[in-house]
Amino acid sequence: MTAHPDFLKYVDKHADKFVQRLADAVQIKSISGDAAYREETIAMGHWLEKQLKGLGVTTALKDLGQQTLQGQRLDLPPAILGKLGDDPKKRTVLIYGHYDVQPALQSDGWATDPFTLVEKDEKLYGRGSTDDKGPIMGWLNVLEAHQAQRLELPVNLRFCFEGMEETGSEGLEAFIEKEAAAGEWFNGVDCVCISDNYWLNTRTPALTYGLRGIAYFAINVSGPGQDLHSGLFGRMVHEPMTDLIKLMSKLVDHDGQILIPGIESMVAPPTESEIELYTKMDYSIADVAEAAGASIALSDHKETVIMGRMRYPSLSLHGIQGAFSEPGGKTVIPSKVAGKFSIRLVPPQTPENVVPLVTAYIESEFAKMNSKNKMNVEHSHGGKPWVADINHWNFEAARRAIEAVWNKSPDYTREGGSIPVTLTFAETLGVNVLLLPMGRSDDGAHSTNEKLDLSNFIEGTKVLGTYLYEVAQLAREG
Ligand SMILES: C[C@H](N)C(=O)N[C@@H](Cc1c[nH]cn1)C(=O)O
Numbered sequence: 001m002t003a004h005p006d007f008l009k010y011v012d013k014h015a016d017k018f019v020q021r022l023a024d025a026v027q028i029k030s031i032s033g034d035a036a037y038r039e040e041t042i043a044m045g046h047w048l049e050k051q052l053k054g055l056g057v058t059t060a061l062k063d064l065g066q067q068t069l070q071g072q073r074l075d076l077p078p079a080i081l082g083k084l085g086d087d088p089k090k091r092t093v094l095i096y097g098h099y100d101v102q103p104a105l106q107s108d109g110w111a112t113d114p115f116t117l118v119e120k121d122e123k124l125y126g127r128g129s130t131d132d133k134g135p136i137m138g139w140l141n142v143l144e145a146h147q148a149q150r151l152e153l154p155v156n157l158r159f160c161f162e163g164m165e166e167t168g169s170e171g172l173e174a175f176i177e178k179e180a181a182a183g184e185w186f187n188g189v190d191c192v193c194i195s196d197n198y199w200l201n202t203r204t205p206a207l208t209y210g211l212r213g214i215a216y217f218a219i220n221v222s223g224p225g226q227d228l229h230s231g232l233f234g235r236m237v238h239e240p241m242t243d244l245i246k247l248m249s250k251l252v253d254h255d256g257q258i259l260i261p262g263i264e265s266m267v268a269p270p271t272e273s274e275i276e277l278y279t280k281m282d283y284s285i286a287d288v289a290e291a292a293g294a295s296i297a298l299s300d301h302k303e304t305v306i307m308g309r310m311r312y313p314s315l316s317l318h319g320i321q322g323a324f325s326e327p328g329g330k331t332v333i334p335s336k337v338a339g340k341f342s343i344r345l346v347p348p349q350t351p352e353n354v355v356p357l358v359t360a361y362i363e364s365e366f367a368k369m370n371s372k373n374k375m376n377v378e379h380s381h382g383g384k385p386w387v388a389d390i391n392h393w394n395f396e397a398a399r400r401a402i403e404a405v406w407n408k409s410p411d412y413t414r415e416g417g418s419i420p421v422t423l424t425f426a427e428t429l430g431v432n433v434l435l436l437p438m439g440r441s442d443d444g445a446h447s448t449n450e451k452l453d454l455s456n457f458i459e460g461t462k463v464l465g466t467y468l469y470e471v472a473q474l475a476r477e478g
Pocket residue numbers: 131165166167168196197214216416417418419445
């Protein structure tokens with residue numbers, strides 16, 4: 001069943017209005033990882049709930065409890081649940097998205113204010129444009145096109161939007177398990193669709209059937225009672241930063257090999273037929289350069305590079321809290337530093353089997369240093385990897401939708417990023433979960449000048465709507 005032609009026409013005709021809706025969403029600084037923006041993150045949740053209500057969705061704001069962040073006790077942003085349609089003859093699709101974003105400062109290198117959506121050369125620049133406000137607005141656009149023209153939706157819809165995804169989805173897993181057991185909002189869900197990742201390149205739409213998990217860590221090193229003058233104390237005392245840098249340098253090699261014993265060896269080598277899948281992908285080393293903004297791929301071998309993202313674990317060093325990082329030269333010995341890093345996990349790795357290996361290794365390396373500083377390893381958040389069955393009708397519906405809108409077959413990809421709730425939905429509801437990305441590989445999610453191409457927003461909205469029609473059609477086909 002192709003999408004209703006009036007739905008598709010409405011999307012083209014109202015593109016400007018849809019862009020304005022995205023601009024309104026981007027303007028709200030819903031940075032979940034910064035206590036200073038917690039009120040705005042919660043305000044974003046309320047804004048989104050109001051939008052859904054206006055589009056005929058029955059909604060509820062669900063309290064997820066509290067957290068301690070930057071020394072403050074804070075309310076967690078609410079989960080938003082929604083329900084539209086209860087026709088037993090129709091399939092029920094659950095849509096997930098997150099309304100929080102990563103931090104962004106213009107001084108990080110943005111060409112324009114990150115929280116003002118700017119349209120330039122058919123691209124929409126702004127924090128959250130692709131991750132994940134654009135895709136959420138895409139769903140709202142689908143609802144509006146149907147409501148405004150009194151078109152019947154082909155499926156029942158359920159929504160679950162959260163405001164903590166960028167900092168580990170705190171409180172969400174337990175909440176979903178509780179709601180699923182209560183049998184109200186998630187009752188009768190037949191499949192889940194998540195639009196929160198990206199095409200593999202800038203040309204070919206993708207369908208994603210795997211995600212890496214994540215284990216996030218901080219190595220805390222402290223010693224002096226306060227910051228010290230390096231002229232007065234240099235070479236007299238154990239320096240926390242020196243210990244930390246040494247520890248961090250022992251985690252990963254320059255070629256990406258993880259140096260923590262037992263981590264790499266957990267993963268089975270790829271089979272010949274699996275490597276063939278990567279060979280067939282519409283991907284090249286030039287695509288890495290385009291998305292990364294420089295020719296810095298770890299290898300010239302396409303399969304090696306793509307496997308580095310899709311089927312091997314990776315360890316990235318993110319930053320050092322407490323270190324001097326301003327312009328100019330300050331001759332300080334910082335008294336307390338925290339080195340942040342994370343490991344992206346692939347099956348059979350889980351935070352449960354990886355965290356003890358990481359902790360024991362760092363503790364033993366620190367012991368070898370005979371430092372009088374104090375060190376501890378903190379595991380802040382994590383999520384398991386996920387792989388889905390692409391032969392399911394949920395993937396088939398999305399494939400047909402992509403072919404109808406983009407006139408192209410999708411790439412089937414595994415994503416290097418993490419969306420821990422994916423596995424929670426798959427395991428708790430026992431249904432197939434599909435990742436249907438809207439944006440392209442060069443969107444710069446989490447980075448400066450994040451953007452969503454206008455065509456991805458508008459055609460992407462059509463894909464989301466068409467997918468619902470294809471889900472209905474496949475139900476009829478049995
Ligand atoms: C893929 C998704 N859009 C995303 O960016 N997820 C984040 C989740 C996360 C985990 N810890 C902090 N953020 C990611 O993969 O980094």
